[in-house]
């Protein structure tokens with residue numbers, strides 16, 4: 001195998017030596033000291049590309065939005081730690097922070113809340129779409145389709161104020177779309193947004209209020225929901241966010257880009273993991289609660305079973321979101337007096353995995369999804385809606401990343417290369433000779 005050699009010459013340049021070529025490459029250092037070698041000119045100068053399947057070692061952009069240190073378990077939005085934001089802030093304030101770059105003043109926050117409330121209604125014609133989805137349709141599929149549908153009601157504009165208006169519309173309407181898709185799936189009448197309620201309380205009201213009895217939003221659930229949304233609000237260049245940027249890099253509109261992100265999030269290795277965790281815990285409980293058996297299956301390489309909710313591409317010591325959410329799950333279950341056999345199994349699995357050689361050696365720890373499902377369950381959210389909750393939380397992050405990508409003069413259409421490994425030239429064989 002031919003080899004190349006990369007030498008970092010100090011802090012601002014590197015040299016790549018490959019097959020007789022020597023190329024000087026700029027080194028970029030981020031505000032937290034992260035170092036990246038800019039390889040964008042390597043192909044032009046040497047005819048060689050870099051190969052990084054899964055992009056685990058590739059930066060696709062420079063970004064001011066979210067900082068993660070996977071070794072130390074640090075997550076910050078625009079410089080503010082996730083712990084501080086969870087303790088002091090609200091999802092709406094965090095959304096403003098992500099989208100606009102700074103915490104809002106009292107006046108800015110008030111205006112933002114006002115705008116969100118006054119754009120939360122859906123065009124009545126949009127309700128007709130819900131009528132035609134099969135009742136068993138997965139809510140993530142309904143959500144991504146409905147977000148694309150928004151672009152047919154609110155055509156794209158290149159004017160900054162129109163883009164800002166579409167951002168408000170999307171933030172305001174996603175909750176209504178989510179709640180309506182749930183009501184449709186259980187055959188109940190839609191509940192319209194109520195402007196006297198907070199953003200989160202309004203969502204819970206649209207989900208659970210019935211015309212037959214008064215519904216009071218529990219402050220415990222309201223706070224827990226807000227916390228869950230904050231924890232999921234951004235996570236830099238993960239699969240769905242990179243999808244939003246990739247689709248948006250072609251000039252596709254906000255709704256189309258976010259809809260693609262929702263589709264990417266639906267996979268079980270990404271946002272779908274919280275649903276997969278509950279399904280796994282339920283399977284273990286139904287099978288008599290023998291968690292040791294499932295630990296053994298997770299470690300057996302010939303068995304496709306994986307311990308869902310464990311492991312993370314970036315966090316290799318602990319996921320800071322999992323710590324916060326674990327405590328919140330305990331508090332909510334205590335306050336609501338809920339005993340959940342799934343939580344017991346989850347705790348056993350976590351305890352064993354944290355001491356087990358297989359998991360310790362591979363640095364596999366519980367991720368945010370390991371406990372979020374338990375919390376959603378306690379709140380009465382059905383399992384197939386968990387990933388939709390994740391999408392609601394991630395929306396301001398996707399919007400911030402889309403906006404940043406659009407305003408960055410360095411943005412080009414995403415167009416990765418490949419190493420072709422298929423057949424070399426073959427002469428066409430007429431069908432009668434095959």
Ligand code: ACO
Nearest residue numbers: 269270271273298306307308309310311312313362367369
């Ligand atoms: N259970 C058992 N073994 C695991 C698990 C797991 N959950 N996760 C990783 N491993 C093993 C792999 O088999 C591999 O072992 P090997 O080195 O002996 O071959 C090693 O740990 C490294 O795993 P990779 O899959 O290479 O790690 P990667 O960084 O590519 O994957 C991922 C990360 C996808 C999250 C993985 O850990 C996984 O599938 N976890 C379960 C799904 C999950 O919880 N996803 C949610 C992620 S968080 C989020 O999206 C919000």
